[in-house]
Amino acid sequence: xxxxxxxxxxxxxxRGAKTRxxxxxxxxxxxxxQGVGATTLDDVLAASGVSKSQLYHHxxxxxxxxxxxxxxxxxxxxxxxxxxxxxxxxxxxxxxxRDALVQNNALRHGAYGCALGSLASEVxxxxxxxxxxxxxxxxxWQGLLAGVLRRLQDGGALPPEASIDQLATGLMAALQxxxxxxxxxxxxxxxxxxIDMALAYIESLSDR
Amino acid sequence: xxxxxxxxxxxxxxRGAKTRxxxxxxxxxxxxxQGVGATTLDDVLAASGVSKSQLYHHxxxxxxxxxxxxxxxxxxxxxxxxxxxxxxxxxxxxxxxRDALVQNNALRHGAYGCALGSLASEVxxxxxxxxxxxxxxxxxWQGLLAGVLRRLQDGGALPPEASIDQLATGLMAALQxxxxxxxxxxxxxxxxxxIDMALAYIESLSDR
DNA sequence: CTCTTATAGGACTATTTGGTCCATTTTACA
DNA sequence: TGTAAAATGGACCAAATAGTCCTATAAGAG
Numbered sequence: 001x002x003x004x005x006x007x008x009x010x011x012x013x014x015r016g017a018k019t020r021x022x023x024x025x026x027x028x029x030x031x032x033x034q035g036v037g038a039t040t041l042d043d044v045l046a047a048s049g050v051s052k053s054q055l056y057h058h059x060x061x062x063x064x065x066x067x068x069x070x071x072x073x074x075x076x077x078x079x080x081x082x083x084x085x086x087x088x089x090x091x092x093x094x095x096x097x098r099d100a101l102v103q104n105n106a107l108r109h110g111a112y113g114c115a116l117g118s119l120a121s122e123v124x125x126x127x128x129x130x131x132x133x134x135x136x137x138x139x140x141w142q143g144l145l146a147g148v149l150r151r152l153q154d155g156g157a158l159p160p161e162a163s164i165d166q167l168a169t170g171l172m173a174a175l176q177x178x179x180x181x182x183x184x185x186x187x188x189x190x191x192x193x194x195i196d197m198a199l200a201y202i203e204s205l206s207d208r
Numbered sequence: 209x210x211x212x213x214x215x216x217x218x219x220x221x222x223r224g225a226k227t228r229x230x231x232x233x234x235x236x237x238x239x240x241x242q243g244v245g246a247t248t249l250d251d252v253l254a255a256s257g258v259s260k261s262q263l264y265h266h267x268x269x270x271x272x273x274x275x276x277x278x279x280x281x282x283x284x285x286x287x288x289x290x291x292x293x294x295x296x297x298x299x300x301x302x303x304x305x306r307d308a309l310v311q312n313n314a315l316r317h318g319a320y321g322c323a324l325g326s327l328a329s330e331v332x333x334x335x336x337x338x339x340x341x342x343x344x345x346x347x348x349w350q351g352l353l354a355g356v357l358r359r360l361q362d363g364g365a366l367p368p369e370a371s372i373d374q375l376a377t378g379l380m381a382a383l384q385x386x387x388x389x390x391x392x393x394x395x396x397x398x399x400x401x402x403i404d405m406a407l408a409y410i411e412s413l414s415d416r
Numbered sequence: 417c418t419c420t421t422a423t424a425g426g427a428c429t430a431t432t433t434g435g436t437c438c439a440t441t442t443t444a445c446a
Numbered sequence: 447t448g449t450a451a452a453a454t455g456g457a458c459c460a461a462a463t464a465g466t467c468c469t470a471t472a473a474g475a476g
Binding site: 138178 | 241319
Binding site for chain 3: 011012013015016019050051052053054057
């Protein structure tokens, strides 16, 4: 909620907040399915059943709306991932996390990719503020992975000299790259394979 | 050149080919820098110094142009990668390949990402033909990596039971995910780290 | 209760954008 | 060299799109 709002001093009633939320929810959905560039403000209005003045009442324009979407998607994903990773401390737990993501992506045959990743690659070179927000979200997400790896290390499932941060980066890249290949192939397999390879490497560090 | 042209029966003079090439070159550049969605046909016309009728003379519309760009980028990258990977048969060679990509990406501080990857994530959910072309290009590219890995295996640098195709998929995903993280962070580091992790795993398979 | 501010609806405008059309020039080749 | 097809320039059009404005209603604070 840091990068998004166009109205910083103003009051916001419960009704207003609800309208704002409807707009962001509709925009999030549309931009995930159609992409940011292909989603027009009229699309968002039609999908949310809100009038144009409302949109401009709550947001300065499309860029501001996109930033709100970034924040919203970020919150949703971070919530999900905190839930999924926050207490994982075994390789088995990490594999269960993998299974959930793969299964979820398989439902749509890889389409649309990672909600955060697609947003990032479409927006990063166009809006510096959105890019920074996304970068920070990736860092946070990676931090959750690093937390898991640190617990693995503490539990002896990773050698003390293993570089937690680099492993977390590699795992996140494998995840994102896998999403992208799956999206292009319309097949979840490459995503599963790439995460598996990253996990296999992590696992291999202990038994050598 | 399979997915792109709008004019299949017609003749093409040298002059016409040159104009067509100018259009595709300008569109490629613009779509790489600005993204596909943010690049208008007028942008392409202005950058290529060509009149509108020319664009519609050579292409059915924006989608067809995008497909031509996909083909063009694909040819360029595959040419480069065939050159870079075609005769590599050692881990050291693979590391040199990595160095070249990292160095190149470092020049723009990660911006714009992978020419093929950015295109893929922006276009895959919007144009089935372009998606298929991109998917095939990734498969080809991965095939080059698989070739390297097979030569490594033949030379004893990889155990016979190593699954070449899966390793190639994982390496490609690491590359693409790395590009994306680097693009978002505007820092080449995560890309270097993720490729390094993939290479470290590949290397680790032999000495265990 | 009243007054101020937020919320809402939606018509309206300006601009951008994709796409068409046609008159003219250039090129290939019979 | 004559002619048909290709290439070109650019005006023109229609739809889409971002953004503005004005009026009316709902809601909260004093």
